[in-house]
Amino acid sequence: MLELRLVQGSLLKKVLDAIKELVKDANFDCSSTGFSLQAMDSSHVALVSLLLRSEGFEHYRCDRNMSMGMNLDNMSKMFKCAGNDDIITIKADDGSDTVTFMFESPTQDKISDFEMKLMDIDSEHLGIPEADFHAIVRMPSAEFARICRDLASIGDTVIISVTKEGVKFSTRGDIGTANIVLRQNTTVDKPEESTIIEMHEPVSLTFALRYMNSFTKATPLSGQVTISLSSDMPVVVEYKIAEMGHLRFYLAPKIEEDEEETKPET
Amino acid sequence: MLELRLVQGSLLKKVLDAIKELVKDANFDCSSTGFSLQAMDSSHVALVSLLLRSEGFEHYRCDRNMSMGMNLDNMSKMFKCAGNDDIITIKADDGSDTVTFMFESPTQDKISDFEMKLMDIDSEHLGIPEADFHAIVRMPSAEFARICRDLASIGDTVIISVTKEGVKFSTRGDIGTANIVLRQNTTVDKPEESTIIEMHEPVSLTFALRYMNSFTKATPLSGQVTISLSSDMPVVVEYKIAEMGHLRFYLAPKIEEDEEETKPET
């Protein structure tokens, strides 16, 4: 039997809003250590990885490992019915083909339960090796979202270049070119507004803006985003989920020389 | 001659916004006692009944009974031109085929008058018998609107069930089922947030969510809504209009067994 009770239920609403554009159907994996999801996006280009550790739940019971296949659009419709302050409980019996979501208002005057059918979804769990990154940029998540949105109005791809002084986001399109430079900045009053660059080697990689813009749907989850870059490795865009875990997106860089010919993302 | 002056003109704007989705053309009836409207919705399933008592107007002159046929979309276009703080006056000469709406800003610096053609509309006034209800639920109007909207994302109909402990709103659709339970609650600080259940007999009735969602367009008129239910009788969904009257919607329940076959509302 599975019963997970999360006081800050709005976290689950935000997680769904963050990933449902990329992933349509996915297995949620539940074990004694936590509630997790790993899925490729529907065009098999980006990888989404979610972890919510069991310690973050008010109540966490998972008698044996379960993998529950869910349609994220349907799940999102149900979670939209939860209030932002609601306590959310996820319940499933062993071997059941349904899952129940229970939403309790803080005053307990309104209690909703939604039952959803589960799906069988084939998926293989990819091992993601721990990597050493050439550069790690931590910056305000809203600023990253703004930059990806702005650049997408000019071009299709973004070149992210990191030097000791700062990080540069560049694009080029029919109407012209754009370069946005952020400087390392650790002296601000609020830690959430700082930009911190940890660089071992300079790096410059090209990515499809379309996916970057999908990743930024996770902005409400965290005030900061961490972008980890290595040559010829997928970038990792990570949003921490307060005290509980993280939502990570992986995207392979484009080979710059072939950019004009291939353009698989358009 | 007719001349009705309403200081809180925004009430009339809200009334129009509440009913213009259901009713396209309707007769407004004016007598010495008040300004009223009774109309079936365009698919002849729901009934709308409005009453604004003469005492609620700052100035109310109605020399003889008049019935003025108006197109509510056109009327709404004109009322949208009134400011939210404007004083609204409705004027018509006896036998005239036009009506004039005058909007005065609180400072009297801006005065607008709109003249609209009247229409001939056939309508029979239905007598609505006073009924004894099995159960009457009074609850926050915004909560009722939220529940109807949420359930409509899952299914097409709502089953409203009342017991002494609370009221349950249920639906079922392709993606699963939903149950929302509200408990009687009279101890809140603000009377507008209370949920009060007056029950003589348990009752459980099924309604088309499409109409319920139209009714909730009246939410801005009142902080509370009253839902009056009896077996095999139309439900009455009532919004009080401060000190002046009410806007009531009537809707016949669906016969549950036939639900699958008939579905007249889809």
Place this chain on the structure above:
Amino acid sequence: MLELRLVQGSLLKKVLDAIKELVKDANFDCSSTGFSLQAMDSSHVALVSLLLRSEGFEHYRCDRNMSMGMNLDNMSKMFKCAGNDDIITIKADDGSDTVTFMFESPTQDKISDFEMKLMDIDSEHLGIPEADFHAIVRMPSAEFARICRDLASIGDTVIISVTKEGVKFSTRGDIGTANIVLRQNTTVDKPEESTIIEMHEPVSLTFALRYMNSFTKATPLSGQVTISLSSDMPVVVEYKIAEMGHLRFYLAPKIEEDEEETKPET
């Protein structure tokens, strides 16, 4: 060489938002006295005239007169990437076929530069004679925008009539007629809310609401708008740009008798 630095960069964003609906491609003219634009709208009915005086810029360098042809939609895409508090610098080398826009955040932590291709645009500069107006109305720009929007829901044209007592905006359409009267009002606390009528002769002129509604896109530029009217002359609708200049729109009146036949604007 050209280098114009404007601390209040949001002014340029607002100017673009105000004119890009009317004008698609236009020459920006730069001389030692200022940065200006004059262009007919794409249907050659209305004239737009912008002036930003050199004194209003923090830094203004223009070695010799330049005329830079720009596509306003593309320019607007780039300016949307500027923050509202950003300092904006416009740079171009003599004879270059590109222009560079630089946006600096107030803290200097984010610096963006956008390069846009220039276009060759034929244009003749029209001399606009200084005119004596029969009546000049100065009024809150938001009120003017509201009136134009409201009347457009009833009819296609507006008759603006000025008398000593006030200014009347009238229209007529299929659903009825509308008259909105504003009285002279100089006694309000805030000068931005005053309505001041300077009248030498009564005047009554008819204009296409479609263009008036385009002009009101300039509302964010200024709290007041000035409407200058003379019989058989184009109306001038002017928005002052704080300390720097103005944005003016010119529109010829319609000949009222022919209104029904011609209706070139529908």
